[in-house]
Amino acid sequence: MIDFKPTEEQTELQKMARKFAKEVIRPAEMAIDKMPDPDAAYQSPEFRDTLAQAYELGFHKMGINEQHGGLGLDPLSTAMVWEELAVGGVGIPATLLAGSVAPAFLSVLAQGKKDLIEKYVVPYCEDTKADNISAWGSSEGNIGSDGSNYYDTKVRHETSAKKVDGGYEITGAKSSFVSNGSIANLFLVFANVEPEKGICGSGVFLVPLQDGVQRGKSMDKLGMRALNQGEVFFDAAHIPEDNMLMPPSDNYPFIHNAIKTVGNLGVGYLAVGLMRAAFEEALQYSKERVQFGKPIKEHQAVGFRLFECYQAIEAARALLWKAAWTLANKFMGDLKLSAAARVFATNQAMKHTVEMVQILGGYGVSKEYNMEKYMRDAKLLQIMDATNEIMTLKGIKLL
Ligand SMILES: Cc1cc2nc3c(=O)[nH]c(=O)nc-3n(C[C@H](O)[C@H](O)[C@H](O)COP(=O)(O)OP(=O)(O)OC[C@H]3O[C@@H](n4cnc5c(N)ncnc54)[C@H](O)[C@@H]3O)c2cc1C
Structure with missing residues (x-):
């Protein structure tokens, strides 16, 4: 029998999310939407304090495994919470969703990377001030929909990962659409390792904000103005070998x-x-x-x-x-x-x-x-x- 009745826990979560959406997200979104300078908007208390409060309540780590410090909520429970939060406004929830991609990738798809999980996922889950913000970058100036153009070997990420002593050097630029691009301090980067294989020649790399990584200006845009988007530039940014989370492959x-x-x-x-x-x-x-x-x-x-x-x-x-x-x-x-x-x-x-x-x-x-x-x-x-x-x-x- 299909059951649409939320459990007691889900009802409590919905209530908490509804209250937060109404009292915190809605006023912040309305204020940020009217701010003329996007770079200033993402430094404003309306944005920063709202995000910090969201972290304090754990909305940033809902789907992350409990063993790594997350709440380990099932997809249906998170569905209910995201909907409630989005009633307040979609920009702040989108910030949280985009920011959870890198930690979730590590927590679910790279479970063997214990040191990286200790270094990045655990502190992210413990964060109650929104100091740890991440972004993921696949799209580039010339790679939009082509990110799914897997079998034309002429199409490739221009951002590259070059094998060097002790790791990789990442060079290139990700598009101005990268969510959290100009405010993140950790990046999940799709970069080509074997250019002759096209998009499938790309691997997935974890790149912290460091020498050789520069964040661009925040994009000024039509809507979802409470979601930061901006370019990210890499100039021979050196990362350890372990930071290759997924090598290029037919998969x-x-x-x-x-x-x-x-x-x-x-x-x-x-x-x-x-x-x-x-x-x-x-x-x-x-x-x-x-x-x-x-x-x-x-x-x-x-x-x-x-x-x-x-x-x-x-x-x-x-x-x-x-x-x-x-x-x-x-x-x-x-x-x-x-x-x-x-x-x-x-x-x-x-x-x-x-x-x-x-x-x-x-x-x-x-x-x-x-x-x-x-x-x-x-x-x-x-x-x-x-x-x-x-x-x-x-x-x-x-x-
Ligand atoms: C709010 C927002 C958040 C985003 N966040 C991120 C992020 O965090 N990280 C990241 O890497 N990127 C992000 N992006 C980028 C997003 O993935 C791209 O904008 C999207 O893939 C489209 O690429 P494009 O904008 O270059 O459009 P194009 O690919 O140039 O497409 C232009 C138009 O052509 C159409 N088109 C293209 N190819 C075909 C085809 N084969 N058949 C039919 N129609 C086609 C498209 O549907 C579109 O209407 C974000 C974008 C937005 C708007």
Whole structure:
């Protein structure tokens, strides 16, 4: 029997996340969104203190193994928490999600690297001040969707890892889209080792902020302004041999797609939380705003829009929960299902945030209200972590 009832623990987690989203994330996101200088925004107390509080509550380590200091929550529990957090705003949760990629990679896919886990994962999990922020970089100026173009050997990461005495030297640049790129102090870097093998000639390396690593300016962008994004430059940055977490291999597509399976879910949860924020505010507004002698909710054109958004939230959540459940019950989950859930959720978020703006009429586009921000934030969800087109192509291949 399928059971949609959260456990007691899940209900407590949801409550805690809901409170944090309302009292801390929402006001911080609204303030950061209006800050004109992104570099200053990511140094502001609104950003830094919010992140520190999130770390203190453990939201940064939910999926990390307990034996490494994480909370070891199952995918369904984390799904519930990410949705609640995203109702407050999607930028801060995206910061936490992107920042957990490197520690999670170490904790799950590189369990043999005990010294690295002691050095990076344990302190990350113990951190209550958000001093340990990481980023992962695959995309480059010329490698966007081509990050999934595994079999054209002319396509390769320009960032390279050269074997030298005692380790590797990393040289190159990662794109201005790298989440946390200009604020991170640890980077998971996809760099080519065997260029003749194209993308599959890349390995995955752990590179701390050090000599030879420079962070670029923060990107100024349309939405998700509470998520830092910025270029990262490597100039013969020397790392020990052990910091190669994954060598180039024919398994590259398998590992890359496994990361996407998990990443898709995170993006999907953000989309559902974002839709809920827009829906809840539009619903409230529609009950209060009176035109033609009655609350606008009672005009069919408005009611229909609200009910369609409600359907989208429920359908997207159900699909995401099924994909999360599959991840918990099947080795590496199901990429086709997680791609379907993510593409559906993010497309619905884009569509319905536009519709919820319409419900507020002129107030929908006013910066005095939150609604226009939701619409701007939604656009980025269709692109991050591979575009919806690329995820659809991956899904079609697996049909
Ligand atoms: C919010 C956000 C966060 C991100 N975080 C990170 C991060 O942490 N680390 C990181 O490395 N990168 C990150 N990225 C980069 C992201 O992975 C890329 O933006 C994405 O893969 C698309 O690459 P591109 O922007 O270069 O677009 P392109 O690949 O140039 O694509 C342009 C357009 O062409 C379409 N297209 C391309 N190829 C095909 C095809 N074969 N069939 C059909 N359509 C196609 C695309 O769908 C898109 O519409 C992030 C991006 C965003 C927006």
